[in-house]
Amino acid sequence: MKLLTHNFLSSHVKGVGPRGFPLRLQASEVRIMPVEFNPDFVARMIPKLSLGEVPTEPIQGYEQNEDFLRTMHHILLEVEVMEGTLQCPESGRVFPITRGIPNMLLSDEQTEA
Amino acid sequence: MATGGRRPEHGGPPELFYDKTEARKYLRNSRMIDIQTKMAERALELLCLPDDKPCYLLDIGCGTGLSGDYLTDEGHFWVGIDISPAMLDAALDREAQGDLLLGDMGQGIPFKPGSFDGCISISAVQWLCNANKKSDVPAKRLYCFFTSLYSVLVRGARAVLQLYPENSEQLELITTQAIKAGFTGGVVVDYPNSAKAKKFYLCLFSGPSTFLPKGLNEVKDEEVARQSTFMNKRVPYRTARSGVVRNSGAMRKSREWVLEKKERRRRQGKEVRPDTQYTGRKRKPYF
Numbered sequence: 001m002k003l004l005t006h007n008f009l010s011s012h013v014k015g016v017g018p019r020g021f022p023l024r025l026q027a028s029e030v031r032i033m034p035v036e037f038n039p040d041f042v043a044r045m046i047p048k049l050s051l052g053e054v055p056t057e058p059i060q061g062y063e064q065n066e067d068f069l070r071t072m073h074h075i076l077l078e079v080e081v082m083e084g085t086l087q088c089p090e091s092g093r094v095f096p097i098t099r100g101i102p103n104m105l106l107s108d109e110q111t112e113a
Numbered sequence: 114m115a116t117g118g119r120r121p122e123h124g125g126p127p128e129l130f131y132d133k134t135e136a137r138k139y140l141r142n143s144r145m146i147d148i149q150t151k152m153a154e155r156a157l158e159l160l161c162l163p164d165d166k167p168c169y170l171l172d173i174g175c176g177t178g179l180s181g182d183y184l185t186d187e188g189h190f191w192v193g194i195d196i197s198p199a200m201l202d203a204a205l206d207r208e209a210q211g212d213l214l215l216g217d218m219g220q221g222i223p224f225k226p227g228s229f230d231g232c233i234s235i236s237a238v239q240w241l242c243n244a245n246k247k248s249d250v251p252a253k254r255l256y257c258f259f260t261s262l263y264s265v266l267v268r269g270a271r272a273v274l275q276l277y278p279e280n281s282e283q284l285e286l287i288t289t290q291a292i293k294a295g296f297t298g299g300v301v302v303d304y305p306n307s308a309k310a311k312k313f314y315l316c317l318f319s320g321p322s323t324f325l326p327k328g329l330n331e332v333k334d335e336e337v338a339r340q341s342t343f344m345n346k347r348v349p350y351r352t353a354r355s356g357v358v359r360n361s362g363a364m365r366k367s368r369e370w371v372l373e374k375k376e377r378r379r380r381q382g383k384e385v386r387p388d389t390q391y392t393g394r395k396r397k398p399y400f
Contacts, residue, residue, distance in 0.1 A: 001212050001214075002212050004169075004190075004212075005192055005212040008192075008224050008225055008228040009223055009224060009225075010223055010224055010225045011223060012220060012221040012222070012223040012261065018225075020223075021225050035210075038167050038188070040166065040167055041167040041169075041190060044166075044167075045169065048227070048228075050225070077190075099205060100205070100212075100213070101201055101205070101213045101214065101215055102214055102215070103215045103216075104194075104214050104215060104216035104220075104223050105196075105215060105216060105217055105220070106217070106220050108246075108248050111220045111221075111257075112220070112221055112257050
């Protein structure tokens with residue numbers, strides 16, 4: 001699981017709603033997988049990220065700053081969490097990550113449907 | 114994919130049907146790979162993404178990552194969800210470039226609002242229509258799926274879901290829940306006259322209503338629209354098969370259509386030639 005995806009993942013446990021974000025990540029195994037750098041994509045994704053307690057306005061002209069984009073590219077797309085857990089901040093439900101794949105299956109009681 | 118006329122959804126849940134053996138077919142069977150790739154290509158086409166812009170896409174029922182590979186080839190980044198561990202294992206073996214999640218689409222899509230620029234699904238959504246556990250209510254699962262899908266899409270983004278509806282009731286069940294969730298759109302049918310080639314694409318828009326793309330058609334001399342927008346009326350499967358949605362179910366320019374039109378004009382009190390064996394017969398191109 002790439003960190004980009006983790007930034008968008010949210011808990012869908014019943015009754016949790018927007019309080020199910022962000023999922024607390026605990027990584028026990030991580031690997032670096034090179035990915036072709038695409039500055040357009042990274043620049044477009046940056047405003048959509050939830051970066052916690054940081055100033056809301058990105059630095060002017062970040063789209064042209066290649067070093068910055070390359071760093072973000074590396075963090076978001078090249079770092080893969082292979083083993084670990086994701087935890088819903090509201091319900092405490094834990095989603096395990098195995099071989100890079102988070103298991104998001106819910107039990108019947110936890111499903112909205 | 115249905116084998117020997119029997120639908121796989123009737124035999125049990127997808128996580129059991131898509132076991133290692135089935136997953137291997139997606140890795141080895143070139144015909145299967147070809148069909149899946151072509152459908153992914155068509156779905157991406159129907160998604161109408163802006164040219165040359167790499168997007169963040171969702172692949173529902175990504176399976177072994179065949180459709181995802183096509184998205185990668187087109188320069189996009191994607192996240193795939195599938196309920197079968199065996200299929201996802203095969204995707205890992207194939208080194209699929211997208212992020213994979215083990216999940217049940219009927220439980221909702223676990224992402225924050227406005228995450229994805231678009232969504233495709235190849236041959237997966239019909240699985241929601243069959244209840245595999247006593248607690249499953251297909252309509253609720255479909256509604257949960259569509260409302261969460263609507264939420265995770267960027268406003269104005271589309272979802273193109275290729276599926277194999279068993280019958281018109283199923284298609285209607287699906288489209289009803291999609292509309293309830295806030296989507297507009299319709300069903301695009303490619304090659305409606307071919308039993309083998311015919312494909313259904315449910316095209317959903319999360320923003321204001323847009324023009325629905327035309328379905329593909331082998332026949333060149335008939336410019337017949339192959340699209341249907343959501344209506345309150347039921348569309349009999351028989352009619353959906355012939356590809357044209359008309360009140361009476363007759364194909365435009367067919368003999369049936371001509372006879373109906375003449376009858377209509379008679380009812381309007383206009384002078385109409387009597388119907389004979391020559392009425393609506395095929396004419397030579399130079400007629």
